[in-house]
Amino acid sequence: MRKKHLVLSTLLCITSFAIAQSADCNLCYNSDFSSEKGHFDGWNLDFDWTGNSYWQGNHLNASYLPIYLGKKNVLKMIVPKDYESKLETPLVAYAAGERYRCTFDIYVDSVNMKARINGYNFKPGIRPYEKPQLQDMRPTFRTEQIDVKKGGWRRVSMDFPNNTQVSATAFRHLKKVRYISMLTYVPGATYGAGNFYIANMRITKLPGEVKIKK
Numbered sequence: 001m002r003k004k005h006l007v008l009s010t011l012l013c014i015t016s017f018a019i020a021q022s023a024d025c026n027l028c029y030n031s032d033f034s035s036e037k038g039h040f041d042g043w044n045l046d047f048d049w050t051g052n053s054y055w056q057g058n059h060l061n062a063s064y065l066p067i068y069l070g071k072k073n074v075l076k077m078i079v080p081k082d083y084e085s086k087l088e089t090p091l092v093a094y095a096a097g098e099r100y101r102c103t104f105d106i107y108v109d110s111v112n113m114k115a116r117i118n119g120y121n122f123k124p125g126i127r128p129y130e131k132p133q134l135q136d137m138r139p140t141f142r143t144e145q146i147d148v149k150k151g152g153w154r155r156v157s158m159d160f161p162n163n164t165q166v167s168a169t170a171f172r173h174l175k176k177v178r179y180i181s182m183l184t185y186v187p188g189a190t191y192g193a194g195n196f197y198i199a200n201m202r203i204t205k206l207p208g209e210v211k212i213k214k
Contacts, residue, residue: 027100028182028203029090032073039064040075042090044181049135054084061085071105071153071199079111079186081193086185089201091132094119096175097209099164102182103157104201108150110194115184116145117160119177132179140176148184150194158182165211174210 035041045062047055061078068074079085092100102117119141122128126136143162148154160180161170182203184196 024204026202026204027092028102028201031089031201031203033064033075034073043075044088044090044134047086052084054082055086058085058087062087065197068197068199069107069153071107071197073199075198077196077198079194079196084186084188085196086183087198088118088134089182089203091120091134091137091179091181092203094160094177094180096171096177099206099208099210100160100180100203101157101206102160102201102203103155104182105153105155105199106148106184107153107197108148108194109196110150110192111186111196112150113148113184113196114145114187115148115156115158115182117143117158118181118183119160119174120179120181121176122178128178134181137179141170141173159206161210164208165213168212171210171212 029042030040033039040059040062045059047058061080061083063076063078065074065076066072068076075087077085077087089102094100100117106113118139120134120137121140122132123136123138141161143158143160146156146158148156161174166174180203182201184198186196
């Protein structure tokens with residue numbers, strides 16, 4: 001009996017550890033820019049396909065820094081004058097009701113940034129496939145955006161959805177989401193030149209599910 005109790009306790013410990021590890025698993029592919037296919041493999045930096053003149057050549061403004069002001073594996077984004085530099089993480093698969101948290105470190109030089117998490121589904125006429133390209137997706141849900149003021153390194157954290165409870169209307173839109181990504185950008189093309197830096201990007205699944213407000 002004592003031996004049986006010991007085995008059961010061991011299994012419970014292993015199971016608890018596995019759950020904890022799963023909950024803390026970073027789902028952002030190539031989050032440290034170490035892919036053998038290239039530093040920015042999977043990241044959405046090229047927006048030439050949109051036809052938006054403020055985003056043309058966006059990917060040419062990105063570079064990799066092994067270390068920058070105490071942070072390792074850093075993405076540097078140059079922001080030319082009157083330009084909307086932006087980047088989105090690789091897409092992360094999503095199922096209705098799930099909750100996720102995105103955290104990252106950002107350093108902003110001379111420009112003010114905004115950040116939000118976007119939810120996507122496939123465009124009409126596009127048959128769903130694995131590891132989709134952003135140009136085949138359309139936005140169906142997004143979090144409220146936050147301001148990221150200029151200044152030294154700071155940790156930013158956002159949840160998707162923002163709240164644990166949403167309206168019935170919002171939940172209908174949320175049910176259409178198949179993938180999510182973290183977006184950081186300079187809005188409006190109204191600012192001067194500058195740079196921003198991203199490091200330690202993490203997207204993790206939170207326990208529990210979204211509830212509908214009654």
